[in-house]
Amino acid sequence: MLYIRPVGVVDETLLNEVREDLGVSLRIRVKVLPPMPIPEGSFEGSRNQYHSTKILREMVREIPADAAKLLGLIDKDLCIPILTFVFGEAQLGGPASIVSLARLRQEFHGLPPDRGILYERLYKECLHELGHNYGLVHCSDRDCAMYLSNTVVDVDRKKAAYCRSCGVTLRGAIGPRKE
């Protein structure tokens, strides 16, 4: 089972759309958990951002026993100490990952809001971080969801799917679907 955990307030419609689409493309059962509060110690006052590694640590404390993976979604800007920001963070080959909606919004870049674009970016980044959870590293195929995106332009350019090679590896890592 793949669990989605909202961290703080996250638009419920978006959560349900991600749940449905991940279930179809990864061929895995997906469930949305009740939201957890944003961990207090994760706020970096000097940067006005949230430390994603600290949030991941908190998420893992309350991981359901039957969880294959746990995907967190947060509507705050994330960072790690060495980078000015991250779209998300994953434990490579580990159980948890988190994706931020903040920089995926058009309005973050001074443009009018666009829900369609926001959802597409969010879904691509969810595929990306979950790929890391299943052991995939960045892919050199610019179209692949595992291509490293440092800007929203990179996110928009890639497809909402894995390339053939990453797809095969991922399928092997997920294993056959259990009903």
Add this chain to the structure above:
Amino acid sequence: MEPKVNILVVDDEEIVRDSLAGWLEEDGYHVETAENGPKAIERLPDKSWNLAMVDLKMPGMDGIELMDEIRKRYPDTIVIIMTAYATVDTAVKAMKQGAYDYIVKPFNPEDLSLTIRKIIEHQNLVRENLYLRKELKKQYRLHDLISKNHQMLEIFELARTVARSGSTVLIQGESGTGKELLSRAIHMESPRRDSPFLSVSCAALTETLLESELFGHEKGAFTGADTVRTGKIELAGDGTLFLDEIGDIGLKLQMDLLRVIEQREFRRVGGSELIPIRSRIIAATNRDLQKAIAEGRFREDLYYRLNVISIHIPPLRERKEDIPLLVDHFLDTFNIEMGKSIEGVSKSAICLLMDFDWPGNARELRNVIERAMVVTKGKVIVETDLLLPSRNENEGAGGKSLEDMEREHIRRILLENQWNIIRSARMLGIDRVTLYNKIKKYRMKREKPEH
């Protein structure tokens, strides 16, 4: 598969080490971490580190001291200094002491990705360059040239001595005897080995093109000279310029070349600036230059300028003892190239090879062996695998001169290959330039194949 890229992260803050390592691992790099300078030094011998990302301020040994140690012990490892407190002074100091880059925490993810990708690409290019240079040296060193003929051994000895000097060398010998191979070996044996070896085939170009190829030209020097072009003489720098088929150049260019060799400087075509020459010139020809001088086709003064050191490579038919050695060498080469494991050549096949006169010399022998290795069905090359022209054409030659035979043979091979010059030259065991010369000499024209 690309070799694994190893990155060592050195920072006294655990959170920095972990998050940087985690981020780099997502990019497929192998990352290890150390919390201080001495621990990092302990890790250095463990792996071939492509990159060390070192924090500037650490208790005890600081980042600059650690970088000095890394550069002293492992100069190929690139060091990036990281800091949260950037000052111009420390940045200048770090760069002066050999840091590849100086970056301020937190980094923009795009900049960091780009920096690391550039480092890896640079290292791959350096590694490839070193490998190719090593391979070239292996291929062309004098001790790799093969012979047990006393005349050839004397030539190798002379070449070894000549390599240390800067004198001009004239190599004479029939086509396929290895004139260019010997010049490359002289270059590789000389102190010029790390500079370029440039080869110019004088017979392949018209006089105007050859002039521009050798001397280069200024923009607007002639119609079509849209840009400045640097000539081979200039490009050779401190290396070696090999002028092949020198006997084929026209009298005007002979005079220009003579002046250049005498004065050790030249002008680009259409230029006024005098450019000094630092390269060594090795010239080669398969023509009888003495005869050409007597007939007024080659300048005597240029001949003496070129002929400071003279090397005459004997044809293969005069050193048949080398045939088995060369056959073994070609077998080894093609076994590797073709991924085969041919064990040798039968006694009767060797006898056949020894009986042949090899007008195309070692190059022709090489081609015959290459073909035999392609067609052979067993582990040993036998007589029937060898395609030697003499086996098919000796009969019925009565009354014809050698030139007639040569013309007829070339015509037949060209027809067989639909006038594909590369394939025909390879089959004839001569180079393309020689084939073009022979086509010109015999005034041959393309004709339709007979049916």
